[in-house]
Amino acid sequence: MKETIHNRVMALVKKAREQGKKQDIKTVSSSSLHQVIKTKEQADRFMKSLKEA
Amino acid sequence: MAARIKIDFDNVYDFEDISPDLKLSSFITRLENGDELPLKVKISNYAHELLPSVYNLAFGPLNKQGRIDDRVALAHEDYSMVFSTILFSAFAYLEQNRDHYLGIDGSDNTRAYFYFRAMIRNFDYLDRYFNMYGIKYFVRISRFGRTQYDNPFDFEDIMSQAYKITADHRISQDYMYNYFIFNLRDKR
Numbered sequence: 339m340k341e342t343i344h345n346r347v348m349a350l351v352k353k354a355r356e357q358g359k360k361q362d363i364k365t366v367s368s369s370s371l372h373q374v375i376k377t378k379e380q381a382d383r384f385m386k387s388l389k390e391a
Numbered sequence: 392m393a394a395r396i397k398i399d400f401d402n403v404y405d406f407e408d409i410s411p412d413l414k415l416s417s418f419i420t421r422l423e424n425g426d427e428l429p430l431k432v433k434i435s436n437y438a439h440e441l442l443p444s445v446y447n448l449a450f451g452p453l454n455k456q457g458r459i460d461d462r463v464a465l466a467h468e469d470y471s472m473v474f475s476t477i478l479f480s481a482f483a484y485l486e487q488n489r490d491h492y493l494g495i496d497g498s499d500n501t502r503a504y505f506y507f508r509a510m511i512r513n514f515d516y517l518d519r520y521f522n523m524y525g526i527k528y529f530v531r532i533s534r535f536g537r538t539q540y541d542n543p544f545d546f547e548d549i550m551s552q553a554y555k556i557t558a559d560h561r562i563s564q565d566y567m568y569n570y571f572i573f574n575l576r577d578k579r
Contacts, residue, residue: 343400347483350409358411369447369496371570372439374528374549381441388492388553388572391524 394470398513403476413484420473423466428452430473431459432480434493445572448493450477462498474509482520485575492574494526497567504564506571507556514558522576523556525568 375381404418407429414434419427435447454460467473481493497503510523517523531548535541553572554560562568 346400347486350406350480350483351413351487353406354409354411354413358409360410368435369494369570370528371442371445371494371496371526371551372447374551375439375441376547378441380549380551381439384551384553385442387551388524391553391555
């Protein structure tokens, strides 16, 4: 990773921690993935495919 | 959304606000008509109860109800800067949450194809920072009915399959992924 990118990430993290305000807004809907995975078996199968991809 | 996007973390908008946990940030985009519009980038507060490391990322302006509208069509003056800013905030979040995955919905095929094309065009750059995956949903055929009106699909039995996106990845818009996931690439 370029040092400048790393430094800018660290600067953003610092800004968030020092000046950041806790806010909460809602999204329009939950994700499609969250809607189609309804059982532990489906979730386990999906995570396996993700890690093996 | 026909713009050719060039992702560059050195070319991002300044963040107006950012929450301490990096899950919510906002910046001002300029539209083609000269208007300025605040955009929010929101990582879900909670993971799926069955997928404890997968968080959804949404972005867009707030609608009248104060919710992020991730389906609105906007004509940005600089798409590259908008998407570089969104991905930079995601990257910063993942740097602080290294075992998390972030997912983005393609709300329709056109938008999903737009995201995919942007990933492929910027693959060499993005590959330095992220692993990227396309997700497809498959529905099981239970059995074919005796008449054409019988529904053979079992919509309770859906399989979600992940495919690693690579530089030479090709897929037509008609068979586009339903969802995209990315996580932090291990430091080399």
